[in-house]
Amino acid sequence: MIVVDCASCGDERDAGAAFCEACGRALEIGGSAPSGAGEGGGRLGAGDDPDPSSARRRACPHCRAARAVGADGYCEECGMLAGRPRDHIEADGGAVAAAVSDRGRRHHRNEDAMWLAVGEAAADVVVCDGVSASFDPDAASDIAARTAGELLAAAQHPEDEVAGGASGDGLAALLSPGDKPEMSGTAVRDRSESSAHGDGQARGGAEGARHEGPAGKGAEEARHEDSAGESAEGARHDADEAVADGDATPAVAIAGVVAAAIAGAAEAVVSLAHTGDPRRAASNPACTIVAAAVRGPHVGFGWVGDSRAYWLNADGPAEQLTEDDSWAAHMVKLGADPIEAMDDPRAHAITAWLGADAGPIMPRVGAFTATHDGLLVLCSDGLWNYLPDPEAFAATVRDCAAGRSLLEAARALVSFANRAGGADNITVALVPVHAPAPPAAGQHAGQPAAGQHAGQPAAGQLAAGPPAAGSPAAGPDPADSPAAEDN
Amino acid sequence: MSYTAEAFQNEYLALGASEVNAIVTVTSTGAAGGVRTAGATEIIIVDASGSMQAEGRIGAARQAAKAAVECIDDGVHFAIIAGVSTAQQLFPEPGRLAVASPETRAAASRSIDRLQASGGTAMGAWLLLAAQLFAQRPGDIAHAILLTDGDNGERFGYLEQVLESITGRFTVDCRGVGTNWKVSELRKIATAMLGTVDIVARPIELTAAFQQMMTTAMGKTSADVQLKIWTPVNTTVRFVKQVEPQVTDLTGKRVEDGPRAGRYPLGSWGQESRDYHVCVQVTPGAAGDEMLAARVSVVEGDTVHAQALVRAVWTDDTALSTRINRQVAHYTGQAELASAIQEGLAARESGDDRTATLKFGRAAQLAHASGNTATSELLAKVVEIEDPVTGTVRLRRRVNAEDEMALDTRSTKTVRVGRAQ
Numbered sequence: 001m002i003v004v005d006c007a008s009c010g011d012e013r014d015a016g017a018a019f020c021e022a023c024g025r026a027l028e029i030g031g032s033a034p035s036g037a038g039e040g041g042g043r044l045g046a047g048d049d050p051d052p053s054s055a056r057r058r059a060c061p062h063c064r065a066a067r068a069v070g071a072d073g074y075c076e077e078c079g080m081l082a083g084r085p086r087d088h089i090e091a092d093g094g095a096v097a098a099a100v101s102d103r104g105r106r107h108h109r110n111e112d113a114m115w116l117a118v119g120e121a122a123a124d125v126v127v128c129d130g131v132s133a134s135f136d137p138d139a140a141s142d143i144a145a146r147t148a149g150e151l152l153a154a155a156q157h158p159e160d161e162v163a164g165g166a167s168g169d170g171l172a173a174l175l176s177p178g179d180k181p182e183m184s185g186t187a188v189r190d191r192s193e194s195s196a197h198g199d200g201q202a203r204g205g206a207e208g209a210r211h212e213g214p215a216g217k218g219a220e221e222a223r224h225e226d227s228a229g230e231s232a233e234g235a236r237h238d239a240d241e242a243v244a245d246g247d248a249t250p251a252v253a254i255a256g257v258v259a260a261a262i263a264g265a266a267e268a269v270v271s272l273a274h275t276g277d278p279r280r281a282a283s284n285p286a287c288t289i290v291a292a293a294v295r296g297p298h299v300g301f302g303w304v305g306d307s308r309a310y311w312l313n314a315d316g317p318a319e320q321l322t323e324d325d326s327w328a329a330h331m332v333k334l335g336a337d338p339i340e341a342m343d344d345p346r347a348h349a350i351t352a353w354l355g356a357d358a359g360p361i362m363p364r365v366g367a368f369t370a371t372h373d374g375l376l377v378l379c380s381d382g383l384w385n386y387l388p389d390p391e392a393f394a395a396t397v398r399d400c401a402a403g404r405s406l407l408e409a410a411r412a413l414v415s416f417a418n419r420a421g422g423a424d425n426i427t428v429a430l431v432p433v434h435a436p437a438p439p440a441a442g443q444h445a446g447q448p449a450a451g452q453h454a455g456q457p458a459a460g461q462l463a464a465g466p467p468a469a470g471s472p473a474a475g476p477d478p479a480d481s482p483a484a485e486d487n
Numbered sequence: 488m489s490y491t492a493e494a495f496q497n498e499y500l501a502l503g504a505s506e507v508n509a510i511v512t513v514t515s516t517g518a519a520g521g522v523r524t525a526g527a528t529e530i531i532i533v534d535a536s537g538s539m540q541a542e543g544r545i546g547a548a549r550q551a552a553k554a555a556v557e558c559i560d561d562g563v564h565f566a567i568i569a570g571v572s573t574a575q576q577l578f579p580e581p582g583r584l585a586v587a588s589p590e591t592r593a594a595a596s597r598s599i600d601r602l603q604a605s606g607g608t609a610m611g612a613w614l615l616l617a618a619q620l621f622a623q624r625p626g627d628i629a630h631a632i633l634l635t636d637g638d639n640g641e642r643f644g645y646l647e648q649v650l651e652s653i654t655g656r657f658t659v660d661c662r663g664v665g666t667n668w669k670v671s672e673l674r675k676i677a678t679a680m681l682g683t684v685d686i687v688a689r690p691i692e693l694t695a696a697f698q699q700m701m702t703t704a705m706g707k708t709s710a711d712v713q714l715k716i717w718t719p720v721n722t723t724v725r726f727v728k729q730v731e732p733q734v735t736d737l738t739g740k741r742v743e744d745g746p747r748a749g750r751y752p753l754g755s756w757g758q759e760s761r762d763y764h765v766c767v768q769v770t771p772g773a774a775g776d777e778m779l780a781a782r783v784s785v786v787e788g789d790t791v792h793a794q795a796l797v798r799a800v801w802t803d804d805t806a807l808s809t810r811i812n813r814q815v816a817h818y819t820g821q822a823e824l825a826s827a828i829q830e831g832l833a834a835r836e837s838g839d840d841r842t843a844t845l846k847f848g849r850a851a852q853l854a855h856a857s858g859n860t861a862t863s864e865l866l867a868k869v870v871e872i873e874d875p876v877t878g879t880v881r882l883r884r885r886v887n888a889e890d891e892m893a894l895d896t897r898s899t900k901t902v903r904v905g906r907a908q
Contacts, residue, residue, distance in 0.1 A: 078720055
């Protein structure tokens with residue numbers, strides 16, 4: 001429906017408009033630019049100067065020289081870069097989801113990328129973070145987010161499946177090619193046509209798979225986590241199978257699609273090494289990825305690298321759904337003290353990434369079905385670096401979200417990271433996940449029971465789980481508990 | 488004629504760093520079918536001083552000049568100057584330019600046969616006459632060949648004065664025959680006039696040298712190409728050097744062109760590729776700042792053919808700021824190689840063997856490391872290279888003057904580095 005890209009407003013707005021239709025910020029130069037959610041102003045206004053000599057040229061945000069910014073984005077006076085469209089991008093999915101990506105304060109460009117597509121009670125979200133030691137990491141994150149996002153559209157809505165039956169024409173079929181977003185990573189896709197409205201029955205067996213007790217035990221049992229060491233084809237095949245099986249947990253089927261999407265993104269990033277600048281071959285573009293597909297209460301997610309997904313309840317600490325592929329996480333797993341490990345200069349060295357030199361990638365995936373309303377947060381390390389503590393993370397997110405729209409909340413989180421130093425690019429995506437509306441209060445009360453009779457079979461299927469090369473121990477074994485417990 | 492310009496650099500600077508280095512490669516595909524966009528004028532200046540009688544030089548010079556005349560394309564304007572104590576036009580009649588055709592080339596050859604060696608050497612006067620002849624054809628690709636075998640006999644400072652007044656008006660390729668001429672003198676001319684300098688040790692080799700120079704000159708299709716460099720305020724261009732095919736410092740040739748921009752003459756161009764090292768001094772920025780340190784354009788008059796951006800990005804990530812760009816490192820080494828050789832030769836001449844050994848040692852090391860085998864071989868005739876890796880050399884007792892001069896004139900020749908970073 002809407003494509004919101006603040007810095008591209010110049011392309012979107014009507015001629016002569018004084019304010020941006022999307023974010024309400026002044027398009028006029030000078031005055032209000034430096035304030036606002038996108039730190040470091042001046043990125044607003046016209047994107048590309050159609051006529052370098054025109055009087056419409058922007059003022060330089062650095063030296064304040066009027067009409068000094070040339071067509072290439074550099075100030076004709078002081079030479080400083082006035083800003084790129086990607087420095088601050090926002091995607092507004094209304095009440096369904098929102099995402100914001102920002103350059104931060106210390107990096108010269110935004111090497112993070114994001115993708116957000118929303119439908120009714122459905123969202124596809126991807127956050128990628130370019131590995132700055134590689135060449136053109138911004139290209140890597142861009143193509144990864146776009147490719148994964150497009151592939152996530154294949155994740156079927158379980159309700160469609162029940163209603164429509166045939167696998168493969170769920171949500172994906174609803175997206176005509178014309179729906180394809182123009183700008184990578186910034187698209188918000190409307191899926192309001194997604195009209196299937198199954199009731200509680202349709203979601204059947206998965207109810208209660210995620211058991212939101214304070215200890216989160218049930219959730220862990222239901223969550224399937226493993227390395228999907230499959231090729232993209234394998235993962236896709238598995239995903240298809242999961243859907244075709246019909247009796248697999250919907251969330252697990254979604255996770256299969258996520259795994260396939262990440263594998264597809266990996267291929268796309270690998271292909272970059274042999275295109276464009278020859279230096280790419282020597283230091284190939286690389287990035288991390290965390291992706292999630294939300295279909296009603298069902299959430300499938302996966303990741304490679306140290307971009308994270310969190311789950312937030314109404315109270316309590318945030319639960320880190322992902323486990324960083326990083327040196328620190330590795331050391332913690334081997335028994336090192338977490339605080340010491342994080343203080344090590346190598347802490348942030350990632351042990352897995354997407355790129356030509358990454359070898360065969362092993363995206364790890366997880367899936368769950370929400371039984372309580374909660375908030376799914378995907379973010380790059382530009383945010384979580386400032387909030388290593390899950391309590392503080394949850395508190396900050398709740399703080400930023402209180403009384404605000406999702407987009408404003410995402411902006412507030414970006415501002416928080418910028419105030420804290422903005423040492424890295426910051427990307428935050430927020431997706432509220434709603435538990436199935438109970439037909440009566442009785443459902444809620446009867447949850448423990450549901451957890452037993454519905455949750456266990458789900459876990460059993462997870463063990464044989466299709467989305468990844470399922471290790472039987474992965475599902476129910478608490479010893480294989482997710483990273484969230486480490487924090 | 489279409490040009491491309493590409494900048495190679497590590498744009499990441501450590502916090503506080505203020506020097507930005509980039510290698511800009513300018514390549515032109517040449518005009519379609521090698522058609523010149525401008526007219527062309529060729530002038531051949533042959534030293535006819537008395538010393539040219541030795542070793543049959545004047546005879547060889549006559550042969551060479553005739554061979555060069557044969558290489559001149561039809562329609563190109565040309566003239567031949569006989570260099571004695573004053574400049575005398577040998578062909579066509581004084582003050583005129585001939586248009587190349589089978590008839591004029593034959594007439595020129597007959598004139599050359601009358602060339603006799605007698606008198607002195609007055610390079611300033613020769614160049615001045617050439618400049619006057621070139622002035623008749625503004626906008627032409629203007630190229631001259633200067634052949635000499637001895638020292639300039641004009642009063643001290645006169646040649647420099649002349650060069651200053653004619654610089655940029657035409658290109659001069661200088662060739663010294665024998666070993667009685669001064670490399671520094673011809674280099675002065677070649678540098679000022681954007682040409683080359685080389686030794687032709689034996690007169691018999693002159694014909695090939697002249698043919699080669701003339702063929703190259705005929706391949707030029709654009710007369711006056713310039714590098715325009717824009718820099719932001721509070722930024723200065725520290726130097727601009729051509730670093731490939733040979734090292735030539737262009738820094739002093741800057742002509743201001745509008746606010747914060749200057750032009751550096753590149754001379755005439757054909758289908759070729761050259762590398763330039765641009766070094767800019769900027770005001771350090773904060774972490775995350777990105778600055779356009781220089782916008783380098785290839786221009787011809789008001790036409791901008793190609794553009795490359797030299798950027799500066801400040802980062803606290805030392806993994807990025809300590810990356811070494813291969814191009815910059817390579818050509819920095821090649822420039823150092825040239826100066827090490829020249830300083831070594833100067834030290835040797837002044838009897839400072841210690842400094843000479845050090846400089847030649849460094850040169851041997853650089854030549855070896857960069858794969859500049861041609862320079863390594865020339866160097867090996869002047870010093871014994873014991874270990875090129877550590878730069879251990881021993882001065883040779885007896886060195887042929889021609890080997891020494893060849894090393895000197897060719898010290899600025901560089902080799903190209905691979906494109907990948």
